Amino acid sequence: MRGHNNRQTPLSSNEAYSAAHSAQSPKKINEAHNATTNATSALMPQKLTRGSRLSILCSLPQHQRWNYFKDQLLKRCLVALAAVFTASFLLIHILTPAPAPKLYVAIINNALDTSQSKQLQQISAKALKLPQGRTGGITVSSHFDLTNDGLSKLQTMISSQEIDIVIADNARFSQLSGYGYFVSLPSLSQMKSTSTHLSDNFMTFHGYDDSEHADAFYDGSGKGAKHKYGLNITQFAQWRKLATENNQAVLGITQNTRNPEEAREFIEFLDSA
Known part of the structure; x- marks a missing residue:
């Protein structure tokens, strides 16, 4: 009768990573995922981020677009409109000064x-x-x-x-x-x-x-x-x-x-x- 071998076969590197990763709690996994996502977003150019919002808005169903626009784009649009209005007012004031007193x-x-x-x-x-x-x-x-x-x-x-x-x-x-x-x-x-x-x-x-x-x-x-x-x-x-x-x-x-x-x-x- 062959004797029982108490030694376990060493795990491969991939198996060790999978085992360690599986041992982590779901909370830690989510935190790591969020950190990676935030870091990636911070490195993305502003132009790409803005374009993505417009792309997302266009891809959404009709009944969801207003809520997305209100949350993501409305404030930016209002700021842009205010800037255009202010610049137009100043330009008109400069080009058409008030009549001088008679x-x-x-x-x-x-x-x-x-x-x-x-x-x-x-x-x-x-x-x-x-x-x-x-x-x-x-x-x-x-x-x-x-x-x-x-x-x-x-x-x-x-x-x-x-x-x-x-x-x-x-x-x-x-x-x-x-x-x-x-x-x-x-x-x-x-x-x-x-x-x-x-x-x-x-x-x-x-x-x-x-x-x-x-x-x-x-x-x-x-x-x-x-x-x-x-x-x-x-x-x-x-x-x-x-x-x-x-x-x-x-x-x-x-x-x-x-x-x-x-x-x-x-x-x-x-x-x-």
Whole structure:
């Protein structure tokens, strides 16, 4: 009788792997599979991933497509649409800017208060057949106080050709005229067509002396030649209806105004009954 052999035959390498793999729990197998899948997805190009979503959407039955689209593609589509809308809005805004104001009147140091300035804006806009406000219309603003920051604000806006007309009392108008802010009224061709009696209300003021000078620190303010830079509107009918004080009011048209015709019409309106 042949003796019993207690030694077992060694397993082959493939058999050993299969045995070890079989010994693992199903949970560990799933975790390993998920880890492999996630690593593979992370390495996939974005373009392929996106294309796969569209391919999956097209391959799904009709009744399942909406749920898949809602879960996988809806948010991306909304973001893309928002980006297109924003870009289109900016492009339209750049290519079609808002109309520039037709007339901007700056009231200095409460020659009219805020309420009176608002009234002047309303009635002059109606008379000139213009809308109110800066968008293609007429604006009358009393927010210019030379004792605070009004002078720098006024200078900046005149330099950028935003202000067409300035109205101030005699002393402050003389100060502004000395800075070279105004054009000589008789030199405007548009002014020649106005009522002839306006010339009786022209007022002369010194301008700015911009000639070369030996002193590098020479200030030419108020040292220029005298010209008819101002128009006395104190007794003009429409002005008298609004102004509560009898202080002299002087009107000037700014250098390089973009709206000389509207400025002339505004003066004629002030002088109308």
